[in-house]
Amino acid sequence: MLVQQEALFAARAFLRGEGFTELLPPLVGPVTDPGGRGAKALDVDYYGHPYKLMTSAILYKQASLRGFPKLFYIAPNVRVEPPETAGTGRHLVEFHQIDVELAGGSRRDAQEVAAGLLTHVVRHVWAAVPEVLRELGRDELVFAELLAGKFDTCTHGEAVARLAGRGHAQSPDAEIDWAGERLLSLEADRPFFIEDYPKGSRGFYDREDPERPGVLRNFDLIAHGGYGELVSGSERESDYATIVTRMRESGENPAKYAWYLDLAREGIPASAGFGMGVQRLVRYLTGLDALWQVSAYPKLPGVVAP
Numbered sequence: 001m002l003v004q005q006e007a008l009f010a011a012r013a014f015l016r017g018e019g020f021t022e023l024l025p026p027l028v029g030p031v032t033d034p035g036g037r038g039a040k041a042l043d044v045d046y047y048g049h050p051y052k053l054m055t056s057a058i059l060y061k062q063a064s065l066r067g068f069p070k071l072f073y074i075a076p077n078v079r080v081e082p083p084e085t086a087g088t089g090r091h092l093v094e095f096h097q098i099d100v101e102l103a104g105g106s107r108r109d110a111q112e113v114a115a116g117l118l119t120h121v122v123r124h125v126w127a128a129v130p131e132v133l134r135e136l137g138r139d140e141l142v143f144a145e146l147l148a149g150k151f152d153t154c155t156h157g158e159a160v161a162r163l164a165g166r167g168h169a170q171s172p173d174a175e176i177d178w179a180g181e182r183l184l185s186l187e188a189d190r191p192f193f194i195e196d197y198p199k200g201s202r203g204f205y206d207r208e209d210p211e212r213p214g215v216l217r218n219f220d221l222i223a224h225g226g227y228g229e230l231v232s233g234s235e236r237e238s239d240y241a242t243i244v245t246r247m248r249e250s251g252e253n254p255a256k257y258a259w260y261l262d263l264a265r266e267g268i269p270a271s272a273g274f275g276m277g278v279q280r281l282v283r284y285l286t287g288l289d290a291l292w293q294v295s296a297y298p299k300l301p302g303v304v305a306p
Helices: 002-017 058-064 083-088 107-128 130-135 140-148 156-165 178-187 240-249 254-266 278-286
Strands: 043-046 049-053 070-078 094-103 152-155 192-195 218-223 228-235 271-277
Touching: 002 070, 002 094, 002 107, 002 130, 002 278, 058 070, 058 094, 058 254, 058 271, 094 107, 094 278, 107 130, 107 140, 107 218, 107 228, 107 271, 107 278, 152 156, 156 178, 156 192, 178 218, 178 228, 218 271, 228 278, 240 254, 271 278
Parallel strands: 152 192
Antiparallel strands: 043 049, 070 094, 094 271, 192 218, 218 228, 228 271
């Protein structure tokens, strides 16, 4: 918890220093992010209406850009993960994200903010509570390459080929699976980006590359050392007709998103952004084995807990 406190302090200081405004996200809404690797939203009765607890506040981030062109949330999220994910060490039902969005931004802009944010947090935490990290068995040398240089980048296709060369069968049409992420993560000596995921592997809001149909202008930031994905982000679709088409292609009913589509019809800014998992960040900093170890009140998938 001491490491978490310093990580959140550093994240806010960095983002505010870069001109971002912190807003408070909603907790319930008529719809939420549909794209969560088998996870489901939790239903709540909202005065007789079937609302959802937020699995991600991404739609509200886009809406808020109309008033704040650079914004962030420290956002609580609830995702009813499949029970089989309880053993991955990387999933909780209840967690938080550092959610960032910038109007007019490109994928590269979002990646630079994400890399700068992670670097600043690591540097600050080691300066603020080095004795806590050492008591937990962490060595500062683990982060030497992160603090010293530029993050590496590979495409989804390149990652699939690397995994195939190591005997791991990874579908070229899907997100990198958790075992594959871990393999790539263990080989690295610093965090790295995977970009250009295939269309259909992510939500309707990830922008398709206009020059390469079927390829998304998105990315993940993978932590080294076996810790896997820390950040997921993308350029966003902002054109009303394109958003409706992408919803239908992904099996979503546009009528459910009426409030969001009304805003898109009026005009929402083109943007790019990302979410960085707070608990995953703290686990990476501390070197612990699982997310439940860095949460005061962990909700493991399939396990009923207070």
